Amino acid sequence: MAITTLPAVRPNRVFRTDPTDLWRPVDFLHRRASEPVDASSVAFFRIAFGVVALIAIVRFFAYGWIDQLYVDPLHHFSYVGFEWVRAWPAPWMHLHFGALGLLAAAIILGWRTRASLILFAVGFTYIELIDKTTYLNHYYFISLAALLLAFMPHDRAWSLDARRSGWSGWTPIWTVWALRVQIALVYCFAGFAKLNHDWIVNAAPLRFWLPQHAHLPIVGPLLDETWVAYAFSWAGAAFDLTIVAWMLWGRSRPLAFVVLVVFHLITGQLFMIGVFPYMMIAASLVFFSPDWPRRWLSRLRRQSWSADARVVRPTLSVERSWIARIAVLIALGVLAVQIVVPLRHYFYPGSVQWNEEGYRFSWRVLLTEKVGHVEYRVTDEEGRTWIELPAEYLSPLQAERMTTQPDLILATAHFIRDHYAHFGNDVEVRADVFVSLNGRPVQRLIDPTINLAAEAQGIAAKSWVLQPVAE
Amino acid sequence: MARRLNTPSCRFTALLSLMTIGAALLLAGCSSDVTRRDVATSLTEQVIIPRYEAAAESSAAMNERVRILVSDPTAGRLEAARDAWREARSDWSRLQAYTFGPVMELRIPSLVDWWPIDEDKIHEALARPTISAEDVRETFAADQRGFSALEHLLFADGDSALDRLQAGDDAYGQYLTALAEVIADAIRQAADDWSGDYGQAFSGSGDRAISENLAVADLVRVPVFLTETVGDMQLGVALGITKPEADPSVIPEGNAGAGVDNLEQQLRGIQDTYVGTADGRGISDLVAQLSEDADQRMRNALNEAIDAIEAFKRDGQSLNQLLETDPDAVSEARAAIKAAQIILNTEVVSLLGVTIGFSDNDGDS
CATH class of the missing domain: 3.10.20 (Ubiquitin-like (UB roll))
Structure with a gap:
């Protein structure tokens, strides 16, 4: 396939080259997105993702969910357009999950990372497409994150692939921002979804859920109080709506992360939401400076992180190619889809909480x-x-x-x-x-x-x- | 660092924080709200244990009456044994709303309450040279024992039971006494467990303390299943509502014609746990804290269902007779039971956060 290569330009000249050039913003985005940053944050995300995915798969085996959810039912609730997706018969379904576990391990190790991520994304999404009753927001997140990671370079740091191909230690900045945006979408839509009468004015459903934990020592009696349900509801909405901003702002980031950890640990203790809290805690570390894992490791080793010979900043050389432009447009398209899908319920009459039309894939977490x-x-x-x-x-x-x-x-x-x-x-x-x-x-x-x-x-x-x- | 923490503003902040936490805990401590533990404890002490004790006593009395009847059969003693059966059966039916814990662990329903019975197998058993309580407990099938098998023998056509006993039919007498003894022993065992370790655990004390959430879940879940059983699997099938063809044989009612009383007692058992005693607590207290309207709807639905069944008593007909003579009235009573089931299974379950289906799956929506 022939690739048209456009002449490279200096970043501060992008808008001066030709004011009528409609590709200017796209080229500008491409150039900005290609700036190299430390790859260790993305590598950490990949490893943490693999660990959480592996735990999720192990839980399927441990709790007998493979039979219970996929093998035993006489019927499955298919998604429209995906009626052809069928569960494997008994031993193959277990093997499928076993294979997903191995792929998760491969993702952790960074072995054939791209192929492992693609296979994991396809295999896990297949599982999720079998039956609508098994839909969970965090499984949706796992599918999206796996797919996103599959497009990123993983042969740069902390992977067997990097060891084989040569460790550069750098990754384009878009990889970091893609993950941040993906996480931001979860929090923002979860926050917007909480801005409804039930949540804000009636403190529902927390008013019914929290008293179930009134037996807990010390805090238990508080959870039985109505005002605590209101405090949790409002604080939860405020948290979801603003945490991304606090995490993006350097000065507030450390405290925001502490709040984030506390928030997710509390929800993890109070509600049966599986690996979701731990996934979000680990994922949110991507909001820190891209080099934070290497800094921390250096601190642990008591050496200067910049002393690492492998982290020499590469020279920025971005070419204006049609492939790059298409890639930018696809990325913007994916972002647009991810914004429209959670909002699609506005196209249906009535309340989404009541008719549930447009409820799934909308990050409506612990809401009803x-x-x-x-x-x-x-x-x-x-x-x-x-x-x-x-x-x-x-x-x-x-x-x-x-x-x-x-x-x-x-x-x-x-x-x-x-x-x-x-x-x-x-x-x-x-x-x-x-x-x-x-x-x-x-x-x-x-x-x-x-x-x-x-x-x-x-x-x-x-x-x-x-x-x-x-x- | 230490000096900075010792500044007046820091001391003030620390003091304010401590006061806030203290006030919150004090508020929580002074709360007048009824807790799930209060309800589980109150229901255990004031409803469940007394009801199990009552059932154990009435089944022991029935056992004694049957023994007296078999030792010296007379028409008066037959009538006394039948009355004792009715009372014991009635008390047992009332327990159906609390059939969890020892009753299920000891598989007591298969010893005490099984429907339908197999009349052929019961008559085959009567051909044995001897029948002991151990035989009934260990070798007989569930459809050859329990209240219904005893009813079949004790309320056999006319006075045929008396005739057989007076004619010296030893197997008949032995089967009667063995059935009554097994029933009485089984209910006594459940009552003792409730009065002892299990009752303590259900109230939240002892080594095997049951969490208050699980306790409340049991107290809601079993009534949901009971209303579903009665409404869909018994009355629904008998009326031809939940099956294409009506099938009255699913109604657990024999010659004693105790079906109406069974229904009433089962509903009153649900009311026991929902409302509690006058000076005690019930599920109602928990629901009312969250929604007084929902609580009132549940109370009304239970009252209406009980009223509908009670109305049958005035006719003096058995449930099977009513199904033939006045199916519309039975259908209305079923509708009242279903209305109670729906409120219980939706509003009450929702407000209390009870999981009915024993699901251990994650959920995040």
Whole structure:
């Protein structure tokens, strides 16, 4: 493939070369993004990511989740467009997770890092695409981070690849900023999502969750207090909305990091959120100066970090190529997608917390206490009607998660329809779904007159989802 | 450094911090809120243990009445044994809202309460030369023992039980006494465990103390399952609501016709744990702290369900008779039970953060 190479320019001349050149901002971004910085921060992120990913995989084995979530269920809730993604049969699913564990180890060691990251990203995303009921924000983050890391150079520092190809110790600054932006998106959207009436005015759902920990020593009785729920709610929103700014500002960064660690350790203790807190603590270190790991190591070794012979700053030489321009545009496109996707719920009528249209992939973390009760009324061709319960078709986790999510309620109706169709019975399926959201009185979620067997699955707004009655 | 910390402003800041923390802890200490531990302890002491004791005593009384009947069968003694069965069965039904802990660990339901029974196997057993309590406990199947098997023999058509006993049918008498003895022993064992180690653990003391969250989860979870069992798997199936064809045989009711009382007692058992005693605590106290409206809705739903069942008692019909003569009324009663189940399974579960499905999966949304 022929590559068109454009003449190199000095950074302070970029905007002076040709005012009519529409590529000026792109070239400017490319040049700025290519500035070399110490690679140790990105290397640390890669190692920490590998460790957290490995722990996540080990937990799947330890808790028996591979069988429980992927092998045992009779049905899986597929994502629209990904119906072709199916779980492997029993031994292969375990082998798949075993392979992911090995890939995570390879990522830690930096062995064939790019290939390992690509395979891990594909393999882990495949797992996540099998069943919507297993969706977790932090698994989504793992997939995104793996994909992002796969495009970065990892043969620069602290990897077996670097040892083989020669240790440069430098990486383009975009690698650091790409990770920072990815983390910033999580915090900012999590913060924006908290700016709602329930969270701010009612302190819900923390008002219901915190008293569950009233038995803890010393702080326990405090957690039973309503004002503490308000304090936690407001502080949580303020934390999510501002922590990125505090972490970016050098003077506030050390204190902000202490707050961040305390925040995540507390949430890790109070809620069942798996590896998420530890992942965010480790990931947030990327906000420190890119050379922080090398500085710390040097301090530990009691030597000057600059004395490291391998960290000689390379000469900046950036060429204006079409590939570079396309890469910048793709990066901007990915960023735009990551901003639009969490906001897509605005295209649907009603409250996202109630109808959950656009809820996933939106960084809406620990935001909702929602419990539902679902029964299906099945009517056959002879006009006989009876009730079917979701538990007859689904695993316990699926049956629990589907009760509040309209797309899963529809999919279960289709499982029932298909079950009877298999025996030659054409049935209609209607649902009686009662949901309580953030402590509100229970209300119907689905129009009980609608034959869900005839409704199509998809991303279009669901007209049969009832809007909540105002209090 | 030390000198800097000793400045007046530092001392003031430290003092202010200590005062703030102290005030917060004092506020927390003075809180009048009812805790989950208070509820678990109160329900253990004032509801669960007394109810298990009552069930143990009435089943012991039933055992004694059956023994007297078998030793010297008369019509009066048969009637007394039947009354004792009704009372013991009623007390056992009331315990269904607290069937966790020893009852499940000792597999007591398979010794005491199994439906449907296998009448053929029961009659085959009567052909044995001797039947002991040990035989019933160790070698009989669950569908050959328990209250329902005893009901089948004790309330056999007309006075056939009396006829057989008076005719010297030893196996019949031995089976009756063995069944009553196994029931009485099993419930006594559960009652003793609740009065002893398990009750202590459930109240949060002792080496095996159960966390207050788990205790409250059990107190909510079992009533959810109970309402689901009664509403969907029994009344729902019997009425043809949860299956295409009605099937009244799923109603655990034999010749004694105690189905209505069973239902009422089961619901009252749920009410026991929800409301608690007049001077004690119940789940209601925890719910009301978070939402008085939700608490009132739950109380009302339970009252309406109990009222609907109580209304059947005035007719004096068995549940199976009612299913034939007045299925609409039974359907309405089922709807009332389902309404209570939905509030329990959504609002109460949500407010208390109870996990119904025993899920240990992570969740971050």
